[in-house]
Amino acid sequence: MNINKLIKAGGYGLVGLLLIISIAIILILCWDSKQTSYLRVQGRVDTYIIKNVNIVPMTSDTILSNHDILIKQGIISKIAPDIFAKNIKQIDGTDKFMVPGLADMHVHVWDDYELGLYLSKGVTTLRNMWGMPFHLRMKKRIQENAIHAPIFLTASPKLTGPKDEGIDKKQVKDAREGKYLIGKYQKQGYDYIKTYSGLPSDIFDTIKDEALLQNISLVSHPSFEVPYEYHFSKPIKTIEHTEDIVQQVLKFTDDSLMLQKTIVKYVQTKIGHTPTLTVFHKISEIIEKDSDLLSENKTGYINPAFLAIGSQEDFNRWTSTKVYDSLVGERILKQHQQHLKIVKKMNDAGVLLLAGTDSGISYAVPGFGIHEELKFYTEAGLSHFEALKTATVNPSLVHQKLFRTGTVEAGKLANLVMAKENPLTNIRTLENPEMVIIKGQLLDKNQLEEFSEKAYHRSNYWATIIRLAEGIIFK
Structure with a gap:
């Protein structure tokens, strides 16, 4: 065989291999889509009344006892002690409590199974914080009401500086590229831009300026390349992670003066904070x-690909650390x-706190995490009403797309959770909803x-790897 025939044969072989890989990818993704078909919306109930339910409106720390809620075409139409209407479906809410659906404002979504899992735990709003192309497709299906899912907002890929390496980040080499990426992500349909820990001030300045021009907000994992105070400026909407206050502001000390100055800045700028x-x-x-920890029941709800890669990396890091560092x-x-x-x-000072868990990372379990987060807030000394505000009212004040959520009032979206007990006295009752709307x-x-059951020990390792690879390649 001469060299030309050899090259030609090699070319055919490569094409054949690529064809086989492409077919395999399509089959894997189609199978995964079929496995989550239980989430597809089969029919719609447009008008009904929930009778005799106790309402936690979240407009104030109160209960509206034995009220009716009229819902029409997805909107709360009327709330009153007794609503009379003929030929309308009625749902008995006697002795139950109706609250606004919960928002988890810092998550990492890996698949459709998690959308159902979040709903099963009363979460009706998600703010995804590491955007990839499949999240845009997911968002489109949700907006078209093709599947049962929480309201879904997604960040762009994580923008960091040229020296901050990592396959999960988009390294921005200079200010010019930063400006280009803001326009690109805005056109692609991401809801906000995620800035990350390695952004230097020159690139960050350009990103902020261009985001203002493009009318798209930023959410910031604080950058170590600028002072923490730098983040208190438009168009940044929220600053993530209380641990970064300890690291960057307090330098692992108990500097009460520096903490107070930072809290004052939050209050003055009205920028939200997501503790995670x-x-x-x-x-x-x-x-x-x-x-x-690996054999705990909740671990079975974590995406299998991330469990094997990201969670395992965290496990190895900290179990090995304690071997040589006993403290x-x-x-x-x-x-x-x-x-x-x-x-x-922060709560006592009036900082806008947003419940966020970082679920989908480490061993923070989707759906379950929000209830752990709220428990921590009550342990910190927040009342149950104050804790609930972080997952209901407060998120509606941050993003315009959420302004019709967060309270039980006429004119608001019917995103609701029915609980067995009063969450203002037992917030843990929301972990097992009687009904979600x-x-x-x-x-x-x-x-x-x-x-919940469908998400447990799901078999979509390779489908997740494919979507993750797409996100890494096309960020």
Whole structure:
């Protein structure tokens, strides 16, 4: 065989291999889509009345006892002690409590299964914080009401500086590229731009200026390349992670003066803060429980690809650290307690706190995480009403697309959770909803249990790897 025939044969072989890989990818993704077909919206109930339910409106710390709620075409039409209407479906809410659906304002979504899992735990709004192309497709299907899912907002890929390496980040080489990327992500349909820990001031300045021109907001994982105070400026909407206040502002001390100055800045600028205490506390759980953590029931709800890669990396890091540093667990727990004190001080000062968990990262479990987060807020000293505000009212004040959520009032979206007990006295009752209503669509307890069961030990490792690879290549 001469050299030309050899090259030609090699070319055919390469084409054949690429064809086989392409077919395999299509089959894997189609199979994964079929496995989540239980989320497809089959029919719509447009008008109904929920009778005799106790309403937690979240407009104030009160209960509207034994009221009716009229819902029409996904909107709360009327609330009154007794609504009379003929030929309308009625749902008995006697002795139950109706609250606004919960928002988790810092998550990482890996698949459709998680959308159902969040709903099963009463979460009706998600703010995804690491955007990839598949999230834009997911968002489109949700907006078209093709699947049952929470309201879904997604960040862009994470923008960081040229020296901050990592496959999960988009390294921006200079200000010119930063300006280009803002326009690109805005046109692609991302809801906001995620800035990350390695952005230097010159690139960051350009990103902020261009975001203002493009009318798209920023959410910031604080950059270590600029002072923390730098983030208190438009168009930044929220600053993430209380742990970064401890690291960057306080330098791992108890500097009360610096903390107070930072809190004042939050109040003055009205920029929101997302504590994400849940994911940080997972470090303590890894150190304390070690391999027992891996066999816990909740671990089965974590996406299998991320569990094998990201979660395992965290596990290896902290279990190996404690081998040569016997005091690491004590330090991490002490910092967690410091986070609680900071959250309490921020709340008392009037900082706009947003419940966010970083679920989908480490061992923070989608859906379950929001209830851990709210528990930490009450442990910090917030009342149950104050804690609930962080997951209902407060998120509606941050993004324009959420302004019709967060309270139970006429004219608001019917995103609601029915609970067995009064969450103002027992916030943990929201962990197991009696019913969830998303954009007016009723999901009863049987459906919610199915959503949870389908997400448990799911077999979509390769489908996730494919979507992740797409995100890494096309960021």
